[in-house]
Amino acid sequence: MGLFGFGKKKHQREDQPAERVDEDRKAAEAANAAARADSAIAETADAAGAEAAYAGRGEERGPWDVADEAVPDYDDYLDLGSYYLPYLQGLELRVKANRATRAVIGSTITYRGSSLEIEAYAAPKTLGLWDDVRADLLKANEAATEREGTFGTELMLPVQVRGGKTVITRIVGVDGPRWMLRGIFSGVAANDPDAEETHALDQYFSDIVVERGEEPLAPRDLIPMHPPVAPAERKAARAATEAEAEGASGKEHLKDVPERPQGPLSQDQETQVKTTLSRGPMFSEVR
Structure with a gap:
């Protein structure tokens, strides 16, 4: 020892x-x-x-689901099938469509010096989709960075536009029941968090009401959309349905009201299609 x-x-x-x-x-x-x-x-x-994190969705704040108890009254919203858009004075709407099929696959809101691109995706029943989508965007874009913002963790992504100029976009995602709503902000709303139009478009995105539907969709499929239907057209269609149930006839005036398409939408060959809004004075007409 x-x-x-x-x-x-x-x-x-x-x-x-x-x-x-x-x-x-x-x-x-x-x-x-x-x-x-x-x-x-x-x-x-x-x-x-x-x-x-963006907590309280569906209870204290939106974007909303049509089944949320606290969902705002969206009778006067513009119906695009997968979601309902509120009105905002001075706002312009452009509908994004598939070039080959003309199927609507998204929309872009322009307000003063800012724009907001809106898309709704199907998501798994139990897990959110935004974390995975954000991780994929970070992996695919070395210049992308994360930050905490109005809607929880957001992405700041430089994008090169026509003429070689680089602009900053702000990408947000909010998970709902079996859906994810993605918004891409550009212009002032992406760069100045204190600007009036930034607050206006953040509130606008928060006021959107999503309708997932019951059709089977794979995660990341775009939720089916249709061309914009103004509140008056929707109310007329509802009244006609009620009248038909009571045995009334004569629905020729509703032949142009689009039906919600079935199945996932293709994202190939996208093109921007300007939409004329004949109703809804809170939207500026785009011809």
């Missing part, structure tokens, strides 16, 4: 001064206190991250 020095080390420990023992104890206590402090900081950071 003495050959390996075990007895000597034990003897040295027993002969250590009380001051050295006390110093070791204080050092250990300091290390434990530092570890507890680091743990508390981590827990605080986690809590801050949770608070930064």
